[in-house]
Amino acid sequence: MLALSNVDAGYGTFQALFDCTLEVKAGEAVAVIGPNGAGKTTLMRVISGLIPARGGRMDMEGRDLVATPPHRIVELGIAHVPEHRRLFPRMSVEDNLRMGAFVPSARAAYARRLDFVYDLFPRMKERRHQLAGTLSGGEQQMCAIGRALMSEPKLLLLDEPSAGLAPVIVQRIFELVRVIREQGLTVLIVEQNVQQVLRVVDRAYVLEAGSIRMSGSAEELAASDDIRRLYMGL
Amino acid sequence: MNGLVLPIVFAALLAVAALIGIPSYPLHIMIVILIWSFTYTGWSLMGRFGLVSLGHGAFMGLGAYATALLWNYAGMTPWLGIPIALALAALLAVIVGYPCFKFRITGHYFALVTLALTEVVRQTVIATRDHTGGSLGFTPTPKGNDETPGYIALQFEDKETWFLIVVFVWLVGLLIWRAVDRSMVRNALDAISEDEDSAAAAGINVTWEKLKITVLSAVMTAFGGAMYVQYQLFVAPDTVSGIGISLQIVFAVVAGGVFTQFGPTFGAIITLLLAEILRIYIGTDAVGLDNAIYGVALVLFIVFLPKGILGSIEDAVRRRIDRPERGKAATVSDL
Amino acid sequence: MGKIDTRVWLVVIAATLFACLAYVPAIIREGDLGFAVSDVFLYEAMINGLLLGGVLALLSLGLNLIFGVVDVVWICYAEIVMLGMYGIYYLHSVYGVPLLLAMPAGILLTALIGYAVHHLVIRHLLDSAPINQLLATGGLLFFFQSVATLAFGIDFRNLGVSLGSFPLTEDIYISWSRLAAFIVAAGCVIFLYLFLTRTFMGTAIRAISQDREIMTLMGAAQGRLYLISSAIGGGLAGLAACLLVLQYDVHPFVGLSFGPITFMICVLGGLGNMVGGFIAAFILSELIALGGYHFDLEWGYVFAFAFFIAMMFVRPEGIMGRRS
Numbered sequence: 001m002l003a004l005s006n007v008d009a010g011y012g013t014f015q016a017l018f019d020c021t022l023e024v025k026a027g028e029a030v031a032v033i034g035p036n037g038a039g040k041t042t043l044m045r046v047i048s049g050l051i052p053a054r055g056g057r058m059d060m061e062g063r064d065l066v067a068t069p070p071h072r073i074v075e076l077g078i079a080h081v082p083e084h085r086r087l088f089p090r091m092s093v094e095d096n097l098r099m100g101a102f103v104p105s106a107r108a109a110y111a112r113r114l115d116f117v118y119d120l121f122p123r124m125k126e127r128r129h130q131l132a133g134t135l136s137g138g139e140q141q142m143c144a145i146g147r148a149l150m151s152e153p154k155l156l157l158l159d160e161p162s163a164g165l166a167p168v169i170v171q172r173i174f175e176l177v178r179v180i181r182e183q184g185l186t187v188l189i190v191e192q193n194v195q196q197v198l199r200v201v202d203r204a205y206v207l208e209a210g211s212i213r214m215s216g217s218a219e220e221l222a223a224s225d226d227i228r229r230l231y232m233g234l
Numbered sequence: 235m236n237g238l239v240l241p242i243v244f245a246a247l248l249a250v251a252a253l254i255g256i257p258s259y260p261l262h263i264m265i266v267i268l269i270w271s272f273t274y275t276g277w278s279l280m281g282r283f284g285l286v287s288l289g290h291g292a293f294m295g296l297g298a299y300a301t302a303l304l305w306n307y308a309g310m311t312p313w314l315g316i317p318i319a320l321a322l323a324a325l326l327a328v329i330v331g332y333p334c335f336k337f338r339i340t341g342h343y344f345a346l347v348t349l350a351l352t353e354v355v356r357q358t359v360i361a362t363r364d365h366t367g368g369s370l371g372f373t374p375t376p377k378g379n380d381e382t383p384g385y386i387a388l389q390f391e392d393k394e395t396w397f398l399i400v401v402f403v404w405l406v407g408l409l410i411w412r413a414v415d416r417s418m419v420r421n422a423l424d425a426i427s428e429d430e431d432s433a434a435a436a437g438i439n440v441t442w443e444k445l446k447i448t449v450l451s452a453v454m455t456a457f458g459g460a461m462y463v464q465y466q467l468f469v470a471p472d473t474v475s476g477i478g479i480s481l482q483i484v485f486a487v488v489a490g491g492v493f494t495q496f497g498p499t500f501g502a503i504i505t506l507l508l509a510e511i512l513r514i515y516i517g518t519d520a521v522g523l524d525n526a527i528y529g530v531a532l533v534l535f536i537v538f539l540p541k542g543i544l545g546s547i548e549d550a551v552r553r554r555i556d557r558p559e560r561g562k563a564a565t566v567s568d569l
Numbered sequence: 570m571g572k573i574d575t576r577v578w579l580v581v582i583a584a585t586l587f588a589c590l591a592y593v594p595a596i597i598r599e600g601d602l603g604f605a606v607s608d609v610f611l612y613e614a615m616i617n618g619l620l621l622g623g624v625l626a627l628l629s630l631g632l633n634l635i636f637g638v639v640d641v642v643w644i645c646y647a648e649i650v651m652l653g654m655y656g657i658y659y660l661h662s663v664y665g666v667p668l669l670l671a672m673p674a675g676i677l678l679t680a681l682i683g684y685a686v687h688h689l690v691i692r693h694l695l696d697s698a699p700i701n702q703l704l705a706t707g708g709l710l711f712f713f714q715s716v717a718t719l720a721f722g723i724d725f726r727n728l729g730v731s732l733g734s735f736p737l738t739e740d741i742y743i744s745w746s747r748l749a750a751f752i753v754a755a756g757c758v759i760f761l762y763l764f765l766t767r768t769f770m771g772t773a774i775r776a777i778s779q780d781r782e783i784m785t786l787m788g789a790a791q792g793r794l795y796l797i798s799s800a801i802g803g804g805l806a807g808l809a810a811c812l813l814v815l816q817y818d819v820h821p822f823v824g825l826s827f828g829p830i831t832f833m834i835c836v837l838g839g840l841g842n843m844v845g846g847f848i849a850a851f852i853l854s855e856l857i858a859l860g861g862y863h864f865d866l867e868w869g870y871v872f873a874f875a876f877f878i879a880m881m882f883v884r885p886e887g888i889m890g891r892r893s
Contacts, residue, residue, distance in 0.1 A: 048786055049785075050782060050785065050786070069790075070785045070786075071785050071788050071789055071790045071791070072788070073788075074786065074787065074788035075788060079786075080786050082783065082786065086780055086782075086783045088775070088776045088779040088780055088783070089779060090775075090779055091772070091775060091776060091779065095772050095775075095776070096776075098769065098772055099772065099773065099776045099784070099787050100787060102773065102784075102787040102788045102789050103787075103788040107769070147787075151787070151788065284698075284700070286700040286703075286704070288707075330878060333881075333882035334881075334882075337881075337882055337885050338885075339881060339885055341698070341699045341700055342642050342699045342700055342702075342703045343836065343881070343885065345700060345703055346642070346832050346833070346836050347836075347877075347878055347881050349829055349832065350829065350833055350874040350877050350878050351874075351878060353829045353870070353874050354871050354874045354875055354878070357867040357868075357870040357871045357874070358867070358871050360867045361864070361865045361866075361867030361868045361871060476825065477644075477710075477825055477828065477829055478825065481644075481704075481707045481710065481711065484704055484707065485704075485707070485708065485711070488704065522714070522715035522716070522717075522718030522719045522821070523715065523719060524715070525711045525712075525714060525715035525718070526711070526712055526715035526716055526719060528708070528711050528712075528715075529708045529709060529710070529711030529712025529713070529714075529715060530708065530712055531708070532704065532705065532707065532708025532711065533690055533705050533708040533709060533712070535708075536694065536697070536701050536704055536705040536708065537690070537693050537694060537705065
């Protein structure tokens with residue numbers, strides 16, 4: 001579904017990604033793990049077009065992402081749940097979801113998508129008139145995921161969904177990832193919480209200092225000594 | 235080295251030129267350009283550190299009106315009146331600058347607060363029209379024939395005297411610019427304009443450093459205002475205060491170049507010459523044409539040449555000279 | 570919740586200041602509270618201040634919309650109003666177009682100018698320092714002013730249409746044009762509020778003012794939303810021009826007389842915050858009116874600007890603003 005080959009990217013004179021190649025097949029859940037500052041968020045932002053790729057190729061179902069302007073990428077079926085959630089804090093939950101359905105195709109299906117999201121997150125329906133900035137951390141994450149789902153994506157990019165949340169809530173967020181997969185979505189997730197994320201994904205890539213160092217199935221990586229020592233503190 | 239020698243040689247040449255006799259009209263233009271150059275240099279001391287003030291009309295108006303009012307109503311010689319006016323300008327700069335810097339009002343908020351300040355001065359001048367003549371303007375009393383000598387009234391009939399005075403004043407302005415450029419204050423302010431929080435964390439007293447340069451800049455601008463009224467013997471609120479003058483100051487400096495010693499002077503030369511040339515060759519039909527050109531030029535400068543004409547030329551020259559050492563081209567810096 | 574408390578306090582302080590400014594000078598002058606309280610001309614000044622506030626609120630509305638969405642302060646906003654006033658004046662007085670047609674044409678003209686300002690200038694400066702953006706629009710201010718001078722000369726022009734006035738009480742007369750301005754301004758505020766909260770496009774405009782990058786992720790072409798907002802902001806300038814041209818003479822420098830106060834209102838209200846701008850417009854207009862009544866119109870402006878500067882130190886984020 002999504003294929004990156006030899007992608008370079010960065011900010012100004014600083015290069016954050018070197019020669020990254022990765023693939024996500026339809027129906028898969030794939031994680032990108034790695035330490036702070038490894039370029040994980042940059043990777044997500046390159047895919048959704050917020051930063052231009054400086055080299056390499058990116059395709060979504062055979063369509064070139066590099067040449068697509070950022071606001072058109074969502075129309076190709078990619079929805080990005082950004083780091084720190086980035087809701088519109090002074091707008092209601094429902095208005096946030098409405099903005100998730102900005103693209104014409106989703107706008108036409110707005111009522112249906114809204115029902116879908118409210119079914120998935122009944123809590124959001126209860127809070128639909130509340131300002132998004134006043135939600136709890138876990139609720140904000142739900143709202144952010146819900147907003148991304150409004151565009152009826154095929155591929156969901158999740159950037160650090162567990163960051164800043166209490167352990168109990170983190171559990172619930174990873175449960176959500178499983179639920180979303182059951183809906184037939186493909187998921188690419190960036191996480192620092194390696195132990196937990198490897199339980200919900202099929203495969204993972206290890207990103208270090210802007211380069212992909214390792215990849216393998218979730219079980220293989222979870223069993224690897226290096227991964228256990230470096231990322232799980234075991 | 236050449237930073238110091240060049241202006242002095244230039245000033246000496248100008249002084250000699252005055253003495254060998256230049257016709258009155260070009261001399262007048264040169265005097266006006268030099269007075270404004272001094273004021274612009276004063277503004278650029280703040281502008282180069284990202285402290286973009288739209289309030290310098292306030293200081294200029296204060297300098298001009300305080301000097302002239304003290305002369306007319308208290309009979310005080312400008313030799314005393316100007317220091318008082320400068321002290322008032324410094325006080326005003328502290329009153330507005332201190333809270334601004336203390337509460338971290340920066341960027342366009344700072345510009346808009348200072349814009350309010352210049353409007354306060356303009357409206358105050360108009361409101362006190364019984365003493366200041368309001369929008370119609372104000373004329374310092376002529377010194378009378380022989381009773382008061384010209385050097386006490388600071389009024390001279392001959393343009394040569396004025397020319398020598400303003401050349402000296404302009405030179406002092408450049409030397410102040412240079413002193414600031416070489417001082418510790420500059421390093422501190424550069425750090426502040428780069429990142430205020432890190433500068434504060436590094437132990438720089440942000441408020442104090444900004445206040446120092448603001449007071450210096452305000453005093454220079456007020457002095458420019460005082461020179462203006464003493465030379466022109468006329469002042470009106472719209473010619474020294476208000477949003478128009480404040481923008482004119484900013485424009486000239488941006489056009490010339492904020493970051494170079496001669497930038498403000500160059501800005502004064504091109505803007506004032508443009509106005510004069512249009513006035514002479516096109517005449518009164520072209521009232522406003524100069525400002526239309528300024529306006530478009532200002533937009534173009536900010537879009538394409540944020541370093542100003544002279545700044546960009548200098549940059550290009552420098553790039554050519556030290557190309558081997560410099561890896562990357564100097565980026566267009568934000569003001 | 571603490572925030573609301575400070576707002577309540579601010580209202581109390583503002584009301585006290587207001588009462589002092591309204592009555593104390595009269596009490597000092599007449600030595601009699603009773604006289605001050607029953608001074609009809611004082612109330613007339615207050616009502617005029619309220620009506621002026623309506624126009625100022627309308628002026629600040631467009632500027633706030635543009636700032637909220639595009640994050641750029643248009644220093645030349647009042648000059649766009651001035652061009653709108655000339656447009657209406659020329660269409661009506663010179664070419665004999667009926668006023669009710671000339672006015673929409675004026676609004677269309679300023680909407681186009683707003684569009685052009687964004688398309689030709691601001692678009693290229695979106696990543697520049699805020700101060701550069703401000704200065705570029707300052708260049709436009711010069712340009713608009715001098716184009717008006719070149720095209721129309723520096724004479725004061727008057728539409729020559731007077732709507733007259735009507736007596737509110739025996740002594741207080743209210744000018745119809747001022748009342749109309751107030752009503753239209755209030756109507757616009759309500760209309761814009763509904764647009765922003767009830768329509769999809771309005772919600773998108775609010776969203777982009779809260780997080781511009783994320784709106785790109787949602788699939789919004791930033792540039793298009795910016796252009797729409799700039800055109801609406803320009804159109805609001807034209808609407809203000811329609812109301813001002815009935816009350817004031819047009820000349821190339823008319824923008825200077827209400828431009829600065831418009832920025833002050835927007836900043837005082839919290840840049841981009843339309844409700845705050847609305848409140849700030851009435852605070853400043855009452856200061857101007859009362860200062861003008863007790864002293865001189867210019868003193869009214871001095872009070873208003875001084876109040877603005879002082880408020881910036883107390884609440885730099887504006888009365889309704891949020892600290893970022």
